[in-house]
Amino acid sequence: MDGQATVFIDGEAGTTGLGIRQRLDALPVTVRSIAPEHRKDAAARRAMMESVDLVVLCLPDAASREAAAMAAEIAAAGGRAPRLLDASTAFRVDPDWVYGFPEMGVGCAAEVAGAARVSNPGCYPTGAIALLRPLVQAGLLAPDAPLTINAVSGYSGGGRAMIEAHEREGGPAFELYGLGLEHKHLPEITRYAGLTRPPVFVPSVGHFAQGMIVSVPLHLDLLAQPATGGDVRAVLADFYAGSDRIGVAEAEPGLSAETLAGTDLMELRVHANESRRQAVLTARLDNLGKGASGAAIQNIALMLGLPAPAPRAG
Template sequence: MSAKVFIDGEVGTTGLQIRDRLVNREDITLISLPEDRRKDAAARADAFAQADVAILCLPDDASREAAVICETLPTRLIDASTAHRINPNWVYGFPELAAGQRAAIAGAKLVSNPGCYSTCAIALLRPLTDAGLISSDADLSIFGISGYTGGGKAMIAEYEKGETTGNFIYATPQHHKHMPEVMHYGKVAKSPIFVPSVGQYAQGMIVQIPLHTSRAVELHAALTAHYAGSQFVNVRPLDQAQARENPQAFNTTNQLELAVLGDAADGRVVLSAILDNLGKGASGAAVQNLNIMLGLDDAAGL
């Protein structure tokens, strides 16, 4: 028997990508609303009531409103917005975060899908803070570049119409919406300096964290041990660490690759993470979480 899934906000960038991954699956039945009823409160409430799982691809406030609508329903939720990512009543949807996280997602009614930059940063930080190789009060800087699809439909339109060109840095006031979850799940007490940027290409992301340390071998060992056996997260061998970094290397996949770069002998190391911002950084992660919640293979549809 197929599971019924409603994507609330299916015409947005993330929603469309999720739909593409689910539409041809025999184990999923999609509930969809006609265009003229997508913002109709009664129609949405009925769709929620029919669904086994609803995926919220909405702005934060709309996601909070949808969660309230579903409070009295048995419908399980995956929220792709920022609204609930550090809410203790919601399970964080990064199955590889720590021991027991996948099981928590499997049994959860409420799952908050991680952000793309957050997935990269937390994937690097959490194993190392847990191992004591990065202190919780460390002064950290995080640098990243994403394809313009990370900016949503408006930015995609600007680039595809040629209204915006080139690369640019943003969020310089240091109030980026992903930092609360990076700190919370990365187990760091001091807010990192975060310098994100947008590249003149559609999708793909790289995030890097520089460290003054000579413990590259220990860092690599901790990351390797943490993700041993992972289906979607791999750690590049140290002897391949100086390969060219390509933010588009894992486009159209749900893969996340981590690496330890730099010159450990000189005390300068760079932690690096690469994923598809529309894959493991958003829609692919949501589908993986959906699979886990339904007791299916993590990789179904991915």
């Protein structure tokens, strides 16, 4: 790409938009913005879209769909349509969009680099897919295995109302939600983990701002192939060998969800009890880092042909 690339964040005032804006300082790009009073002006947004190389959509699902339709209209009219990176859930299982998880397998980073439209992964799915996809691909875990995924996240990913509720005096200590078992992240977890049976997904929010743990309990005797906890760990370690953002760490007797807050890293662990033939897989990450803005910066760099910035490591 000739010259310095230009980026517009549609929705830069939100939590994810602010995080991306801060991290873009690590890339040689020019960030363009619309004056606050014109951010909902369709004509101003369209003009901005036509003037930049890439638009990052940090909007609710419906608004993201409208913005993507606007970009398509620009292209259909023969205009200069930008490439799109969407941070909502609107397009994560859309076959016309590339799922932006570069470490998900061989060729995934190249797909992101060549795509006109990329969907940024969700925070919970990032941990769940990272744990499960390698095991399915290795034949250790059957695609139709009956799985349960438990997860706890900091409240910063829940939107303004949740943030305000937790930051006022006497805010909730812990909230279990999604108990209708139709969480919006289930489709992408199921598809990109390689599952044919949707897992039971139980998300929750703790009284801390940033950080996340995704955990998956396993009965080792019910795996598709005979395996120990060490075998499971070896599959994960081999899959992510060479990654500067995802690592496989030693098991610990306890984990704090806040440890990786402020970083773009993710730690995977296999906590196994061989005598009981049981294991718990865990993924620890920052819901606003590798789970949102940090992943977006990876994808932006790939889409613009720029060297990937070093991950924030705290």
